[in-house]
Amino acid sequence: MDKLRVRKSLGLKGEIRISGAKNAALPLVCAGLLTSDKLILENVPVLKDISTLALLLGGMGAKVDFANNRMEIDAGSVNSYEAPYDLVKTMRASVMVLGPLVARFGEAKVSLPGGCAIGARPVDQHIKGLELMGAEITIEHGYIKARAKRLKGARIVMDMVTVTGTENLLMAAVLADGVTTLENSAREPEVTDLADCLVKMGAKIEGIGTDTLVVTGVERLHGATHAVIADRIEAGTYAIAAAITQGDLTLTHARPDTMGAIIDKLIQAGCTIDSGDNWLKVAMSRRPTSVDIKTQPYPLFPTDMQAQFMALNTIADGSAVCAETIFENRYMHVPELCRMGANIAVDGNLALVKGVDTLYGATVMATDLRASASLVLAGLVANGDTMVERVYHLDRGYEGMEVKLSRVGADVIRIKD
Numbered sequence: 001m002d003k004l005r006v007r008k009s010l011g012l013k014g015e016i017r018i019s020g021a022k023n024a025a026l027p028l029v030c031a032g033l034l035t036s037d038k039l040i041l042e043n044v045p046v047l048k049d050i051s052t053l054a055l056l057l058g059g060m061g062a063k064v065d066f067a068n069n070r071m072e073i074d075a076g077s078v079n080s081y082e083a084p085y086d087l088v089k090t091m092r093a094s095v096m097v098l099g100p101l102v103a104r105f106g107e108a109k110v111s112l113p114g115g116c117a118i119g120a121r122p123v124d125q126h127i128k129g130l131e132l133m134g135a136e137i138t139i140e141h142g143y144i145k146a147r148a149k150r151l152k153g154a155r156i157v158m159d160m161v162t163v164t165g166t167e168n169l170l171m172a173a174v175l176a177d178g179v180t181t182l183e184n185s186a187r188e189p190e191v192t193d194l195a196d197c198l199v200k201m202g203a204k205i206e207g208i209g210t211d212t213l214v215v216t217g218v219e220r221l222h223g224a225t226h227a228v229i230a231d232r233i234e235a236g237t238y239a240i241a242a243a244i245t246q247g248d249l250t251l252t253h254a255r256p257d258t259m260g261a262i263i264d265k266l267i268q269a270g271c272t273i274d275s276g277d278n279w280l281k282v283a284m285s286r287r288p289t290s291v292d293i294k295t296q297p298y299p300l301f302p303t304d305m306q307a308q309f310m311a312l313n314t315i316a317d318g319s320a321v322c323a324e325t326i327f328e329n330r331y332m333h334v335p336e337l338c339r340m341g342a343n344i345a346v347d348g349n350l351a352l353v354k355g356v357d358t359l360y361g362a363t364v365m366a367t368d369l370r371a372s373a374s375l376v377l378a379g380l381v382a383n384g385d386t387m388v389e390r391v392y393h394l395d396r397g398y399e400g401m402e403v404k405l406s407r408v409g410a411d412v413i414r415i416k417d
């Protein structure tokens with residue numbers, strides 16, 4: 001398994017091009033199942049998870065071409081409606097083929113995704129919504145089996161804000177017979193990006209960007225061309241790289257308008273921020289100030305930035321409290337950061353981070369992609385080599401992290417195993 005060797009790299013300087021968002025591209029690929037025409041996606045990041053999903057659709061009989069960040073999906077010849085365990089277990093977002101398959105073909109057999117390192121991650125809301133829309137669902141031998149002559153519009157109130165739950169049910173509703181109201185919908189920009197693409201495909205959706213989506217089902221959707229929205233979490237990660245190394249980075253092809261809560265915390269930490277429609281400049285000229293963090297659904301501070309901001313707080317001036325309210329086990333980066341000399345105490349979903357003057361390089365290992373990113377960020381300011389193992393986690397969500405960081409002066413190399 002590849003490793004990254006990270007060495008102290010103060011004062012990162014230059015430009016980083018932000019890629020399309022993994023968490024927008026994944027539902028958008030699934031949306032390709034909703035039409036027999038071609039769906040063309042541009043600005044698709046080259047990531048393991050995206051390739052895995054393309055494989056899954058290929059296994060169902062769809063034709064998927066993916067080159068130069070452009071993906072063409074032709075689901076005209078889909079003849080299998082199954083998402084097997086061996087693929088779903090590696091990429092839980094595969095559960096998002098469930099809604100499109102039932103909506104278009106009236107049946108689906110999708111492996112339950114199971115938990116992962118950060119939590120149990122149940123999909124009860126996905127199932128509840130489909131049942132309200134008339135799908136007959138059974139859970140057998142670890143698989144969700146769903147059937148429906150034609151889904152019908154329904155009023156669905158989700159018990160909690162769920163991003164892929166909202167996306168799955170939105171994709172089911174666009175071909176249902178009648179009007180579906182999705183209340184307590186997630187408002188993440190990736191959900192909005194999916195809705196925007198569905199509208200281009202002929203879907204009728206009101207309330208895009210709000211917590212209540214009203215969908216009037218149509219008979220069929222047609223093809224479209226859609227560019228994946230910029231990845232706000234990748235951009236946030238490199239913004240932290242600028243802050244933690246007291247550097248000055250300009251992030252291009254970004255969407256600062258989707259990063260309000262992240263930018264607000266960076267300013268509180270002492271960053272100087274400048275931005276335009278599609279770029280964000282982050283500069284830091286001093287030791288950061290500790291900043292309290294509480295993760296919440298969009299538009300508030302995203303859980304996917306919690307580990308990265310904790311890395312910044314480990315070397316900040318002061319103490320900060322971090323509250324992780326979305327997932328029950330998203331502090332796996334903490335023991336690894338502590339091995340690098342950080343001073344962090346965890347109690348339930350709270351972490352108290354006392355800033356220290358120095359971190360020390362170590363061999364560290366992460367178990368989820370954002371935890372891995374936080375270890376790389378810590379390595380950029382640690383004395384000595386930091387070897388980040390299990391880099392396949394990073395490769396799932398970051399397009400060429402070591403390349404992008406090296407280009408702005410970071411001493412980061414990939415050691416092929």
Ligand code: EPZ
Nearest residue numbers: 023093121122123124125126161162163164165304326327
């Ligand atoms: C999406 O996961 C993202 N993944 C995650 O990003 C992100 O951390 C998460 O949303 C929260 O923003 C993709 O979009 C592919 P949820 P998702 O359903 O949809 C509970 C990354 O690092 N819940 O919004 O799976 C759930 O357990 C990944 O890129 C239920 O109880 O998350 C969690 O506590 C990690 N029942 C909370 O809701 C359900 O049916 C939010 O989960 C669904 C969710």
